[in-house]
Amino acid sequence: FRLNIEGLLVYFPYDYIYPEQYSYMLELKRTLDAKVCYNPFIKLISSCMQYAYPLEVTKLVYCSRTVPEIEKVVEELRKLMDYYAKQTGVKNDFLALALSSRKNLCIHPEVSSLRFGKEVDGKCHSLTASYIRAQHHSNPSQPVCQFFEEFDAVGRQVPIPPGIYNLDDLKDFGRRKGWCPYFLARYAILHANIVVYSYHYLLDPKIADLVSKELAKKSVVVFDEAHNIDNVCIDSMSVNITRRTLDRCQTNVETLQNTISRIKETDAAKLREEYRRLVEGLKEANVARETDIYLSNPVLPDEILQEAVPGSIRTAEHFVGFIKRFLEYLKARLRIHHVVQESAPQFLKDIYEKVCIDRKPLRFCAERLRSLLRTLEIADIADFSAITLISHFATLVSTYSKGFTIIIEPFEDRTPTIANPVLHFSCMDPSIAIKPVFGRFQSVIITSGTLSPLDIYPRILDFRPVTMASFTMTLARTCLCPLIVGRGNDQVAMTSKFETREDFAVIRNYGNLLLEMSAIVPDGIVAFFTSYIYMENIVASWYEQGILENIQRNKLIFIETQDAAETSMALEKYQEACENGRGAILLSVARGKVSEGIDFVHHFGRAVIMFGVPYVYTQSRILKARLEYLRDQFQIRENDFLTFDAMRHAAQCVGRAIRGKTDYGLMIFADKRYARADKRGKLPRWIQEHLTDGSLNLTIDETVQLSKHFLRQMAQPFRREDQLGLSLLTLEQLQSEDMLQKIAQIAQQA
């Protein structure tokens, strides 16, 4: 139906609406010229906004986290546009598309059969790189990708017809036309109205520069599932260098050297040409650049120097010599026996003293290498990842003097006898990566079901939100049941605290909890552990104690492993077992892939058990450095941040089980520490509200009683009439005066 939100006409493709959704749209409308930080509880809401503005805003960039998420968003969009067309009768020329990596879009029969993204990228590059295609002109036997050639020949002139294109639609379209869907999509995002892709395309400067550079300033950017956004930012700016990297880099350098000397004999003009360009400070001409997948400069656009490459590294041989020196220096640094931690300026000073490398040429390292690789027409770029990494490190370390730290560890903490030196160049300030996004785009919306507490996000990301709001959930029945289990039946405290986590009684009590729950909960149960190693240990001792056998009497057991393919299979079998009524238990890990990307809706997750508080591994030096930085720069205390981080992951885990208001699920927090106000207070509002004082420190028996009661209630038929007027509204109800007042209370300005 149509809604009128303060003067704006909104089409809503369903017959009923949740009050939260209306409230969310309202907030959105009021504040859309600005950066917003939101906390809705289901994702549907966040995609609601997409139809509020298609006509006002030139472009909407929607970033999500996983490929299934991206595809879901596009499907929802399709539904909306169908509805829109039906209501208005006008077929609007509206283009929305999803963009993903080559692996998901390639239709070349040979290339797309490769399994790993990197292989696909490399193979694609060897067929489509600009000089390969130039060679193809003179020598037709040189293989090229006919899909790309076709696209290049005609695809650009003919705009892609308006419509909604999901990944598969793009492939279909590509097959029909014989065009490469990947490059088609990359080209089409420039004039598409809605673009849906993953965070990295916007946040990682190396990729963003290639893909998202030309997006219009007036775009609205949405980060969905943004509770982890700071980690994405940090990851995209950090570099690790091991001895293996250096060895491979060494071979890279040798290859370069050989290639240079060979070219010098055959085609010296080419090198001279490059030199001339560098003198003039020209950026490479943009011709046919889009197929070259050299990672772009790792630093942010406004940090890139707009001047000529310094003379000392202008000729190819000099540059290779320069890199060699740098490499030797790094090798020397890795030959240590104790941990070293230093800042970027310290590192620069040291490198200047030891090998006389200046800051300025270092800053140009990445750019210079890119130019060289292109000049030398290196075919398989994947081989040169090591030297690219080193050059990026050089550029990053010389560009940023703040917000980064260098940690050199001679060995892993767990295996002090085995030398495995690693140089971590770690970004500590997520705001560095996201800043250009805030600076560039008209509005940025950060939204997720588990952003909590809200006020910490503006602080760690360093922005001033125009509006922050969190929404509660209106429920006709309490369809979620958070319980905090603090003790076993023997009154021994249950906790994954470091001192007691290996305690026999704690492990046994955890086992008993799972056993009891497996007997009363129908269908699927998902249990999360704090870390993989902890899970392994617990599973082993449950096996020895015979607890697992008893659990098997009730349900099948599947366990997440460190191998993604194996886990996928376990997951599918788990769903199968839930589907056919046997019921199953999935043992999984917080912060793992399962907890981040898989939903356990309806019968796939009737109960989620969180064993322990999922603190990050606090002994890591990188984390310690980051905590220190947060304390000094943003006045965030270590403990606050750690708790915040643990709680957002816990919320993320338990939130996987609930999708809509017809769904229901138990959320069991099995650690007495959850009962403390500082932990509890950091849970999302919609969970906190249902956490009564009576359910804060339960024993296993009490938990079982409460759960039984809850499940019995939930098993009663739940009809629309029960919801209507409370948590589900028709258009008429929505327009009544007192309902609007109620809705106003849903959003809580933080």
Place this chain on the structure above:
Amino acid sequence: MASLSEEVLLVVKRVRQRKQDGTLYLMAERIAWGPEGKDRFTVSHLYADIRCQKISPDGKAKIQLQLILHTGESTTFHFSNGSTALKDRDATKELLQQLLPKFKKKANKELEEKNRMLQEDPVLFQLYKDLVVSQVISAEEFWANRLSLNTVEHSLSNNSKQEVGISAAFLADIRPQTDGCNGLRYNLTSDIIESIFRTYPTVKQKYAENVPHNLTEKEFWTRFFQSHYFHRDRISTGQQDIFSECAKQDEKGLKSMVTQGVKNPMVDLLLLEDKTLDEGYGTATVPTTSNSSNKSLRENSNSAIIKRFNHHSAMVLAAGLRKADAPSDQASETSSTDGNSRDSDFFQLPLKKVKLQESIEYDDLQGDSGRKTIALNLKKSDRYSHGPIPLQSQHYTTSQDIINSISIIQHEMRNYKPRLTQVMSSNAASSAITALSPGGLLMQGGGQQTINQLVPTDVQIELKHLYTAAGELLRHFWSCFPVNTPFLEDKVKKCTFALIFTN
């Protein structure tokens, strides 16, 4: 004593049966026992009649062997020949073990079937008593057209009967008990063995290969429980273990399952991540390649346990489903083996679409349109409201139609079986009769209560039996037409005679 001319395979002396000493003979087709000093067998069983044999556990004072027949009777032999008793018993057992399966295969399947049918269906049993036992028609005739139709039905009912799944904890149910002297005792039931075989086909294969040629059954299971295969947390080292191959095959199976990938793209973790960070970027520590070598033994065994649980659950799940979707499984396998990515792409698409659609649907936000009903499509609505009227002559049936319908009717008649338990209730029947009889509805009041009360129950039962018997006879009678063989003619005569006789 014609039976003496049979080939005697084994003679065991001093075997007691019912407290009498005697001699046990194992012959080509039967087992027999005769008391001492008499030259006739008081006990004689065809192998085909024997359902199974049981032996007394080792270490018991009495060394016995029990035969259980299909009829449920049993015969126990007590081997009492002092020192060699155990050897005698084992020899007998071994021989029987080899002989019985041979006969079991051709063991009277039919007889069993008939037995089962009679037991399951009391009406049929009664009919059998009335017609066959009283020798109105012969047993062959009685079964002749019943079995064929029943095997069809039987197989149907067999299909619909749900196969019982396997308890996930079946291995846990084999509780080892200490026998007091540093040993463990496992109790295996045939159910558990069945579960093991169904879940781990490789073990079954091993069993078929090794038992009884290389190992006895007992040895086989002993080794099974000793093997690393059973105790997965122990890292396998020995190569001589016959189960190490099983473990390897399982591993292979697991690997192939993994490489086959998952059908549902929404749970494929490999596809989850859109753009992975290149190696070397990011804060997460890079997993070193030497990881597996420097893992401690304990960690290795832990991950072995985890793998095992995943595999076990998958196998149990598969065992439950194997019957149901064997053909479809095969289909998917073939399609994935030749799966160049394009193929699998097309293959995958619809499933992916469906899953995506599923994931964006919120049933409570939708209107009621979700529940789809099939609209009643009336071609002639007046006919619907007026009820059936005589057909106008515009519709002719062709001769082909007629022939077809006749053959259909014939076919149905052939398969007709009175479902006596499912006819209408006597009340309804009697009211229908009164309604149709002269006077119609007006007479109803008087007629209804009578029949049940006027006639004593035994007469009623007698009448019922007579009715069904007559019905069966009539069925036989009509099924003889058209009469085209002398045998059928003979049968018709007999039936007619019997019918007249019963009347």
